[in-house]
Amino acid sequence: MKILLFLIFWSVFAHANDINLDDMPPEIKAAAGLSKLTSEELKVLSDWLNNKNLELRKAQKEETEKDQIGLKAEPPPRDDLVTSTIVAFRNPINRKMIFELENGQQWQQAKAETIALKVNQTNNVVIKPKSFGSWSMYINGKNKGYKVKRIK
Structure with a gap:
């Protein structure tokens, strides 16, 4: 035994x-x-x-x-943060701006709203994943995030 x-x-x-x-x-x-x-x-x-x-x-x-039943689940850490610079942007008729980033990706606003960008200066962006597969873009270190979706 x-x-x-x-x-x-x-x-x-x-x-x-x-x-x-x-x-x-x-x-x-x-x-x-x-x-x-x-x-x-x-x-x-x-x-x-x-x-x-x-x-x-x-x-x-x-x-x-x-x-752990009943406790709020901690989401796993996400390392798919996108950090880049805006090289071009355009404002189509639907007013949902499209941003082309230095890394080749293109992102579009999910809803039309005004975004303040620096003209003829570098605009750095950080795009963070949010819940339910959505993404938020933060421009030039500001706390205001804009909901975006990747189109290319």
């Missing part, structure tokens, strides 16, 4: 996904009585420990998820 508890304990705290009993130091193998087992018996034991380890990890994950 002690051997079984030791092996389960050892398998749960092993950092590798698969447990290989061949990696166990010989003195521990001898102390646990595993040196008496044949290679086939060690393989069966190793397979059982790996399955048990998988079951325990799954149960631990489910328990952690249960503890």
Whole structure:
């Protein structure tokens, strides 16, 4: 029974996904009585420990998820931030400005609203992802964001 508890304990705290009993130091193998087992018996034991380890990890994950019920989920960090410079812009008839960026992308305003741009000067933009797949463009470090969609 002690051997079984030791092996389960050892398998749960092993950092590798698969447990290989061949990696166990010989003195521990001898102390646990595993040196008496044949290679086939060690393989069966190793397979059982790996399955048990998988079951325990799954149960631990489910328990952690249960503890998180009702808490506001933290969104995963997004690294798809776009930072560039406006090289050209045009204002079509529908008044939804189209911006061409230095990186070749083109973005259009989602709704017509006035945007103050520096004429004959560099206009730096940061385009950040928002919820539900939308994007906001921030121009020249201002806090005001303009909802945009990528068109090219």
